[in-house]
Amino acid sequence: MGLLLMVVFISCEKKNNSTTQLEINKRTTGTDENRYYDSLFSWYKKKDYARLGKEIKEPAEESKExxxxxxxYKGYVxxxxxxxxxxxxxxxKALQGLNTKPLQREMYYGLKGAAESVSKMGKFDAxxxxxxxxxDFLEKSALTDKKRLYYSTIGNLGINFFLNQDYNKSELYGDxxxxxxxxxxxxxxxxxxxSAKAVMLFQDDKFEASVQLAKHSxxxxxxxxxxxxxxxxxxxIAIAYMGLKNWDLALEYLYTSEKLFLSGGNNKEVPITIMHNIAHCLKEKNNIDxxxxxxxxxxxIAQSKKMQNESRISLQQLSKLERIKGNYKEALVYYMKYSKTKDTLFNIQKEKAIQDVSTKYETKQKEEKIKLLQKDKQLAQNQRWMYVVTxxxxxxxxxxxxxxFVFRSRKNQELFLVDKKLHESEIERLKIEMELKRKALDNFTDKLLTKSEIINELEQKLNSFNVDHDDAIHSRNIGELSKMKILTEEDWFLFKEYFDKVYPGFIPHIRKKHNNLTPGELRMLLLIKLNLDSFEVASILGISAESVKKGRYRLKKKLELIDEDLNAHIQSLSF
Structure with missing residues (x-):
């Protein structure tokens, strides 16, 4: 539906000033130290973080506990x-010293706080x-309120599965x-x-049901x-109305939310997601400014808090809005910043995917080695037994x-089967590795195409934009765009690196067999090898379609092709 979904989840903690509520999970022993710990816990439960920060005092003597x-409690502040x-x-730091029985309450809240902090940074798997x-800790603990804490953790687990886009598990745990x-x-x-369930209903496009549940909450x-x-x-409630495209009602609830946050919620600070939702509604109502x-x-704010994903969304939308207003220069500035942020996130995701595949392969290898060692141990024991019997x-x-003889034959057969499985595992690893390399090459090529298309569009817009008073700056911007369009030396270096991984030895053999090829002709040959058409080749190299046609003619001549198709010949080349 193209709607920019921005959700806020506020941590749920009981806030009650009654003595009964604050005595949950208190210790039975009444030492000064335990009373101090209970005092800190009570300020945390009251959400009085200013008082909590003041009460935290460094110990006079070195004490790990x-x-x-x-x-x-510093973490919660x-x-x-x-x-x-x-x-x-x-x-x-806290979790390293809380693994003792008297500190079960603190250990649970340490795990809870650590999970919430990494979730806020977008690390949902962690x-x-x-x-x-x-x-697991709650099941083994002796905390008096552990059942409520257990189901609260179950619910928060459902929320993180939702944020991690695992909607089946999210629904299971949430319900x-x-x-x-x-x-x-x-x-x-x-x-x-x-309130969390209302967001999940929104995800399923059940907007009316989402509104009703959020209102009950x-x-x-x-x-x-x-x-x-x-x-x-x-x-x-607002995002449900956004799903229904009722922008006026959505804005009404968003402004109420903003006012409530400023009056005391969440450190009297409006979450960035609320700002994004308000901005989206204003855009839909044509209030671009x-x-x-x-x-x-x-x-x-996102930059000051090092929140990359929120920064990326803000820059992307700012670039689009400036283009709507016709401010193509500003749009280009925002887009270039967005592109850098996007590349950083892409590299993180790519490294995570490679790490996941590597971990799975290493785990499989270790399991196979363990099985082999167990079989060797069993074989050694059986051999000793046979010597005694003899x-x-x-x-x-x-x-x-x-x-x-029969026993040895069977064991050798088993060893042969284990070796065969290890060999098959190695083949599977090589297939996975080659597929990753191929995908990396395809992704890099797609990025080059996308980069050329976007810059070309912005260049056309700037060319048509009247800049009577700033011709020098305008010309410089056009020049910089032209440099960005072509396959730069850095791009060429990365492209060759990816290409060599997919087609090892191809470039050196081509240069050796046809040493009369210019660098430009070699680049065109490699792009044709990737089955790109003339338009895509022109876009990546930053040249016209006519120049590509002439280049193909010279390339065909140097490869000494008379009647054979150039594309078919290059695709058939292998070394």
Missing amino acids: KTAVLNL YLHQSRFDSAQVFFN AINLQYKAL KALAYFAKVKDSLNLAYFE LELRKKLKDISGQAESNNN GAIAKYELAYK ILFLIITGSIAVAY
Whole structure:
């Protein structure tokens, strides 16, 4: 549907000033140190992070346990301030010293905080792993409130599966949490996971159902006087109305959400996702200047917090909006920044994919080696047993010899089968590796084509744009665009690197066999080898279709082809 989905999930924690609520999971021993830990926990439960920060005092004596507890609450203070990288550092430090029985409560909240911080940074796989660890820990713990904590973790696990685009698991875990909190009539958690469920309904294009569930969540949160929760519910109602293309109602709820955040929710700071949603609605209502102002503010904040994905979205939308206004120079500036950010994210995703394949292959190799070692060990034990039997039963030496021969034959067959499996595994690895190299070459070629098309479009727009007072700057911009269109030396170096991986030895043999080819003719030959048509070759090399036609004629002549088709001949070349 082309809608830019921006969702906000606010961490759900009970906020209640009653003594009963704050005594959940308190320790039975009443030492000064334990009372201090309980005091820190109470400020955390009240969400009074300013007081919590003041209460954190460095220990007078070196204590691994106390340092770990203090690092835990430092992590939550930074998490509340949206300083997610700092929060993650302190949570990781805390987890290293919280693995003792007296600190079970802190250990759980350490895993919970670490999962939330990495999730906020878009590392959803890491968040899911930490939440699974929290579930395992709860099952073995003696915490008095562990059932509520268990289903709360189940629900948050569903949210991270949703953010990681695993919608089946997201629905499974989310519905489990909803059913439990509805059964025990826990309004706070019920409102939180209803709001999350509303977003999942939005994902399935069930906009009316999403609106109703998000509104019910909002009513519960109003009764609980949960300001940050109300802000989240208002945003989720808004995105449902965005799905229905009711931009006025969507803006009404978004402005309410913005006002609530500024009045006290989430450190009195509006999440970037809210700004993106407001800007999107303004754009749909043709308020281009208002949308640009919101996206510029969102980009500034995202940069300061090192939030790459949010920065990328802001730059992409700013480039599009400036093009709508006819400000092609500004559009080009934003697009170039967006392109750099996009390349960084692409490299991260590519490295992750390669790492996943490598990990799977290494795991498979290790499993095969373990099996082989186990079989070798079993074989050695059987051999020793056979030697003993031979000595004890000399009378039946012949029978034992036959039995031993049969046994060895079977073991050799098993070893042969294991070796065969290892060989097949190696072949499979090589296939996967070649496929990755081929995809990398195709992706790089596609990027070159896309780059040329976009720059060509912007160049045409700039050429048609009247710049009476700034001819020098205009000419320089056109010159820079022209340089970007062609296959640069850096592009050529990367292209050859990818090409050599897919067709090893092809370039050296071509140069040796046809040493009269110019660099330009060699590049054209390699692009034809990739089965690109003349238009695509012209786009990548930054030349006209007529120049490609002449180049093909010279190439055919140097390859000494008379009647044979040039493309068919190059495709048939292999060394």
